[in-house]
Amino acid sequence: xxxxxxxxxxxxDDEKQFTEELSGFFQGSDYESFEAxxxxxxxxILQDHEIDLLILDVRLPGVNGLDILKEVKIQYPAMExxxxxxxxxxxxxxxxxxxxxxxxxxxxxxYIDIQIAIERTQKYLQxxxxxxxxxxxxxxxxxxxxEKIDRQFIGLSPQILEVFEQAMTAANYPDANVLITGExxxxxxxxxxxxxxxxxxxxxxxxxxxxxxITETLLESEFFGHKKGSFTGAIADKMGFFExxxxxxxxxxxxxxxxxxxxxxxxxxxxxxVITRVGDTHTIRTDFRVISAxxxxxxxxxEKRKFRLDLLHRxxxxxxxxPALRERPEDIKPLLAHFVELYSTRFNKPNIHVSKEVYDLxxxxxxxxxxxxxxxxxERAIILCKGSLLGTKDFPVKPNENVPVKEQSASINIKGNExxxxxxxxxxxxxxxQKAADTLGIxxxxxxxxxxxxxxxxxxxxx
Ligand SMILES: Nc1ncnc2c1ncn2[C@@H]1O[C@H](COP(=O)(O)OP(=O)(O)OP(=O)(O)O)[C@@H](O)[C@H]1O
Ligand SMILES: [Mg+2]
Numbered sequence: 001x002x003x004x005x006x007x008x009x010x011x012x013d014d015e016k017q018f019t020e021e022l023s024g025f026f027q028g029s030d031y032e033s034f035e036a037x038x039x040x041x042x043x044x045i046l047q048d049h050e051i052d053l054l055i056l057d058v059r060l061p062g063v064n065g066l067d068i069l070k071e072v073k074i075q076y077p078a079m080e081x082x083x084x085x086x087x088x089x090x091x092x093x094x095x096x097x098x099x100x101x102x103x104x105x106x107x108x109x110x111y112i113d114i115q116i117a118i119e120r121t122q123k124y125l126q127x128x129x130x131x132x133x134x135x136x137x138x139x140x141x142x143x144x145x146x147e148k149i150d151r152q153f154i155g156l157s158p159q160i161l162e163v164f165e166q167a168m169t170a171a172n173y174p175d176a177n178v179l180i181t182g183e184x185x186x187x188x189x190x191x192x193x194x195x196x197x198x199x200x201x202x203x204x205x206x207x208x209x210x211x212x213x214i215t216e217t218l219l220e221s222e223f224f225g226h227k228k229g230s231f232t233g234a235i236a237d238k239m240g241f242f243e244x245x246x247x248x249x250x251x252x253x254x255x256x257x258x259x260x261x262x263x264x265x266x267x268x269x270x271x272x273x274v275i276t277r278v279g280d281t282h283t284i285r286t287d288f289r290v291i292s293a294x295x296x297x298x299x300x301x302x303e304k305r306k307f308r309l310d311l312l313h314r315x316x317x318x319x320x321x322x323p324a325l326r327e328r329p330e331d332i333k334p335l336l337a338h339f340v341e342l343y344s345t346r347f348n349k350p351n352i353h354v355s356k357e358v359y360d361l362x363x364x365x366x367x368x369x370x371x372x373x374x375x376x377x378x379e380r381a382i383i384l385c386k387g388s389l390l391g392t393k394d395f396p397v398k399p400n401e402n403v404p405v406k407e408q409s410a411s412i413n414i415k416g417n418e419x420x421x422x423x424x425x426x427x428x429x430x431x432x433x434q435k436a437a438d439t440l441g442i443x444x445x446x447x448x449x450x451x452x453x454x455x456x457x458x459x460x461x462x463x
Contacts, residue, residue: 358390
């Protein structure tokens with residue numbers, strides 16, 4: 001229903017002269033009015049028209065007006081009712097308000113009184129309609145998102161099908177916490193969203209939080225919320241992530257990087273499902289599921305006392321590991337086809353095909369940036385291509401970067417290769433980390449993490 005549509009009013013009163021007069025008063029205004037002099041006539045009009053406001057005389061002959069009020073509030077909960085009562089009938093008015101009447105008028109009344117009462121109701125109705133519209137729009141958005149997400153899960157390998165199956169199990173247990181591990185770009189957040197949107201929590205929020213991106217001083221208030229004035233800058237009461245995702249899913253990305261001090265608090269909140277805002281004393285109940293993700297070896301973090309073992313146990317009720325793309329090369333072809341279609345549509349370059357050599361080439365490549373890298377290289381290839389056939393030239397996978405995976409003892413070479421790739425990318429970008437990350441098709445944060453992990457420093461001697 002459009003917000004600016006005319007408000008439909010039904011006047012139900014046994015006095016014909018009264019309904020006619022009032023109806024006449026509404027003519028030419030922003031309201032469309034209907035008249036009924038018996039309950040029967042009233043019911044018929046309510047059935048046939050989407051009435052927004054009922055002006056109801058509670059003293060109809062032969063029927064109890066309050067019963068009609070109760071009946072219509074059940075049948076048409078969105079409709080508002082203004083009742084008309086006789087002088088000195090306060091008891092009926094009080095009952096009517098209790099049964100859900102929005103306002104009342106006492107006979108005899110002046111037109112200005114009814115005008116004011118209607119305007120008041122109208123404001124409320126308009127707010128109500130706006131809310132309804134927003135809700136409809138939101139559910140549409142989440143529906144499109146859901147559809148999109150469903151289609152975005154691509155893969156045929158037994159490993160990725162297993163991951164999908166585990167995700168569906170997680171979706172069926174909406175209170176179980178899930179830990180997703182896997183290298184950067186393997187699709188951890190993707191899977192987390194799939195779990196959320198396939199679960200009973202799908203109509204509530206999916207709140208993705210990367211705690212390593214929040215300054216340490218703000219962490220507690222971001223998670224728990226705060227009370228106005230609890231610290232400089234707390235200018236109003238604020239909800240934290242735990243409260244925001246009530247009934248939904250809290251996605252904690254890069255969980256291994258969470259500061260220790262916060263870990264204890266997160267553990268308590270996750271166990272008790274009760275939180276207290278910073279600077280406040282009263283507790284708030286909130287119902288959320290935690291899905292967390294990391295691309296670090298979290299057990300090593302526990303050994304180094306950088307991560308609490310009790311929190312790890314709390315978070316990994318279900319554990320899903322997404323294998324690196326190089327460990328499931330069957331997925332490269334369907335993923336490439338998917339991204340080609342996605343970007344050729346987006347950039348309006350229809351009928352783009354990929355040569356067989358490209359598939360062969362990519363099967364040999366080790367994809368340190370995993371699916372994200374494949375996606376980015378496909379996007380770039382489509383933007384830059386002139387014709388309709390993508391060949392090996394369009395994919396910046398240099399021969400010396402190809403790893404004949406099968407011939408090497410995997411982990412040592414993958415590591416060596418990754419270091420080599422990062423060094424090359426850094427060198428060719430003039431040691432600009434953003435450019436190097438773009439070349440590698442990975443996020444800049446992922447590049448920094450990898451540089452830290454392999455102790456690669458930007459040192460001019462490298463050049
Ligand atoms: N199976 C898949 N099907 C389709 N798209 C995928 C799949 N896996 C990953 N992607 C896409 O690859 C990109 C990277 O995925 P995502 O952001 O979920 O990775 P991540 O593991 O969270 O990475 P990081 O550790 O760097 O945060 C996204 O665009 C995602 O949609
Ligand atoms: Mg991620």
